[in-house]
Amino acid sequence: MRSPTAPPAMPWLLVLAVLAGFAVDLSAATDHIVGANHGWNPNINYSLWSGNQTFYVGDLISFRYQKGTHNVFEVNETGYDNCTMAGVAGNWTSGKDFIPLPEARRYYFICGNGFCLQGMKVAITVHPLQHNASSKGSGNTGAQGETSAAALTRRSFAWLGALAAAVAAFC
Ligand SMILES: *[C@@H]1O[C@H](CO)[C@@H](O)[C@H](O)[C@H]1NC(C)=O
Ligand SMILES: *[C@@H]1O[C@H](CO)[C@@H](O)[C@H](O)[C@H]1NC(C)=O
Numbered sequence: 001m002r003s004p005t006a007p008p009a010m011p012w013l014l015v016l017a018v019l020a021g022f023a024v025d026l027s028a029a030t031d032h033i034v035g036a037n038h039g040w041n042p043n044i045n046y047s048l049w050s051g052n053q054t055f056y057v058g059d060l061i062s063f064r065y066q067k068g069t070h071n072v073f074e075v076n077e078t079g080y081d082n083c084t085m086a087g088v089a090g091n092w093t094s095g096k097d098f099i100p101l102p103e104a105r106r107y108y109f110i111c112g113n114g115f116c117l118q119g120m121k122v123a124i125t126v127h128p129l130q131h132n133a134s135s136k137g138s139g140n141t142g143a144q145g146e147t148s149a150a151a152l153t154r155r156s157f158a159w160l161g162a163l164a165a166a167v168a169a170f171c
């Protein structure tokens with residue numbers, strides 16, 4: 001689609017646009033650590049944990065566990081309810097898995113080596129981003145604006161943390 005007569009500055013502008021878009025993406029992610037400081041282990045009620053979280057498109061869910069002992073499978077609702085591989089859509093085994101949540105829908109994760117039956121299952125609902133929440137002039141915009149600004153700040157730090165951890169994992 002690019003015009004052959006585009007001036008030489010165009011490629012750099014494209015690079016800048018891509019970087020800017022990336023920065024926006026970075027600022028819009030929260031890393032939800034499953035089980036918080038309890039991690040991904042048997043005999044924890046992950047419904048209580050997930051009920052306390054609000055997930056938005058672009059956030060991450062991350063699982064921390066003993067590599068080799070546990071793992072993570074994304075399944076569908078049937079797999080989640082019955083602790084089976086029904087509807088399996090992915091698996092992770094690193095012990096420190098950062099899983100992106102790109103769609104607004106329910107996600108179901110279980111441990112794939114029998115520990116699902118001991119509670120290692122978590123279901124979450126990912127909500128669409130509400131871009132116009134703070135620009136609507138309907139009473140409580142101030143509080144909402146502050147909330148989303150704080151959320152954006154938290155999100156960018158969460159992403160940087162996730163990136164740093166990912167980089168560290170490679171070293
Ligand atoms: C987790 O806690 C909720 C709320 O107390 C409860 O309804 C649910 O049955 C519990 N789940 C398990 C697997 O114990
Ligand atoms: C849910 O969040 C509240 C407020 O942050 C906290 O007091 C409570 O311990 C949390 N519950 C669970 C199960 O994490």
Ligand SMILES: *[C@@H]1O[C@H](CO)[C@@H](O)[C@H](O)[C@H]1NC(C)=O
Pocket residue numbers: 077078081082
């Ligand atoms: C799995 O759980 C669903 C409920 O979500 C149930 O209707 C179905 O019979 C179960 N399937 C198996 C094979 O246990």
Ligand SMILES: *[C@@H]1O[C@H](CO)[C@@H](O)[C@H](O)[C@H]1NC(C)=O
Pocket residue numbers: 076077078079086087088
């Ligand atoms: C989950 O996947 C299995 C196997 O593909 C399928 O039979 C089942 O209907 C699916 N369950 C749901 C709730 O989509």
Ligand SMILES: *[C@@H]1O[C@H](CO)[C@@H](O)[C@H](O)[C@H]1NC(C)=O
Pocket residue numbers: 088090091
């Ligand atoms: C786990 O995922 C890999 C690809 O990442 C796939 O090749 C493998 O078959 C999956 N294993 C299971 C049991 O689904």
Ligand SMILES: *[C@@H]1O[C@H](CO)[C@@H](O)[C@H](O)[C@H]1NC(C)=O
Pocket residue numbers: 128129130131132133
């Ligand atoms: C944006 O605002 C319109 C009303 O002006 C509303 O219908 C819509 O749901 C809002 N979108 C989001 C993502 O909040």
